[in-house]
Amino acid sequence: MGQKIHPKAVRLGYIQDWESKWFSLKDMPALIGEDFKIRSLVKNQFRQAAISWVGIERAGSYLRVNIHTARPGVVIGKKGVDIEAIKSQIENLTSRKTFVNVVEIKEPExxxxxxxxxxxxxxxxxxxxxxxxxxxxxxxxxxxxxxxxxxxxxxxxxxxxxxxxxxxxxxxxxxxxxxxxxxxxxxxxxxxxxxxxxxxxxxxxHFVKSHKELLTMAKKALEAVAEAAPAAEAPATIAARGDAEPGAAGPRPEPPRDSGPHPEDGSPAALEQGPTADMDADEGRRA
Incomplete structure (x- = not known):
């Protein structure tokens, strides 16, 4: 599809704009014919002026013609004689108050x-x-x-x-x-x-970030992360220091753990170890 259709027509309203900016319900065919005559008149009048395109705007009884050219001096003429002549011809053709603007194309290449x-x-x-x-x-x-x-x-x-x-x-x-x-x-x-x-x-x-823009976005993101890091570490530091109120009771110490079972506990391990310890003591006395 992109190989066959006009590249500007498929992009109108998206990244391209219309060369004619006006709207009419009843006089649409007549105004389109007027636009064609105006563009033909301008291009035939200034064949050596390197005119790229002619924009036309209508509002009520007023008409504005924007001539985009790489040689604005040729269109304007000496003391504006040529541009005044084309303005009069367009007014006679359309019977409207006409304004002609010359827009220079800075990069014709x-x-x-x-x-x-x-x-x-x-x-x-x-x-x-x-x-x-x-x-x-x-x-x-x-x-x-x-x-x-x-x-x-x-x-x-x-x-x-x-x-x-x-x-x-x-x-x-x-x-x-x-x-x-x-x-x-x-x-x-x-x-x-x-x-x-x-x-x-x-x-x-369009709508694609350049390499320079991506580097700028990455730099801003790193700066935001660096600014947010100290604020996140502050509550953790306060909790680690244990800033408690004066006179508040601290944590209770844990009771010491016994190394082994006692016979008084009544556990099976203590009962098994009790008689064995007494027998060892008697054998030591006899020896």
């Missing part, structure tokens, strides 16, 4: 869509696909990713027969729901035809 577009650009320049994939994967791993998988399909290197090839480095656990896996798709338009590029990037794993 960890964004699957930007990585896929970078590979597609290199393939359009007739670069060898194996070398391109290896270099891209090395940069992504060096940026801090735990794993990356890249798949290209089409007439690779201009071959007559189309084929599909993929490369992977590190771990990409598609079946693990708590694994933060980013997915991106791009197309390279070459002289031989269309080449599709798919990228999966395993960033981190």
């Amino acid at each position: 960890l964004d699957a869509r930007l990585v896929a577009e970078a590979i597609a650009i290199q393939l359009e320049k007739r670069a060898a696909y194996r070398r391109t994939l290896k270099r891209t994967m090395e940069r992504t791993i060096q940026a801090g990713a735990l794993g990356i998988k890249v798949m290209v399909s089409g007439r690779l290197n201009g071959n007559e027969i189309a084929r599909r090839e993929w490369m992977r480095e590190g771990r990409v656990p598609l079946h693990t729901f708590c694994a933060d896996i980013d997915y991106g798709l791009a197309e390279a338009h070459t002289m031989a035809g269309l080449i599709g590029v798919k990228v999966w990037i395993f960033k981190k794993e």
Whole structure:
């Protein structure tokens, strides 16, 4: 299941969030169409701005568009001319008061869509696909990713027969729901035809303690045990010292134990030993 379904779709509401945040009972199809037009308008307007995704939020008659890009200066333009132009176009399209925010992507090497577009650009320049994939994967791993998988399909290197090839480095656990896996798709338009590029990037794993966090938890547990040990030993020390009140009677001494039985006790052992002792005394006198 994890190999076929979209990695973000299967994790929505768990560790992934929706790109469109609004709700409507009656106008759902129309608003979905508006979202598609807004995203197409933004990406066509800023083809060289390295835009990863566009978030859309609606509240009443207000609309907010969040543009996530690795080149915010290209989107904003000189003195904000370009962003004001796209804002006016969106308002004319939707008839809503629109606010446009530009969010910078600080690590584009960890964004699957930007990585896929970078590979597609290199393939359009007739670069060898194996070398391109290896270099891209090395940069992504060096940026801090735990794993990356890249798949290209089409007439690779201009071959007559189309084929599909993929490369992977590190771990990409598609079946693990708590694994933060980013997915991106791009197309390279070459002289031989269309080449599709798919990228999966395993960033981190949620709800799992790191090695540093585990060491910190163990240290705190040891400190708690060390603090609780003196408090537990205090009552035992007081009982051992026998702190009693003055004038209190101590324990009675045990009576001395006899080494052997006496004839006066009337026990069978004493009766058997009594005549034997008298006979020994008489024999001593005769001698």
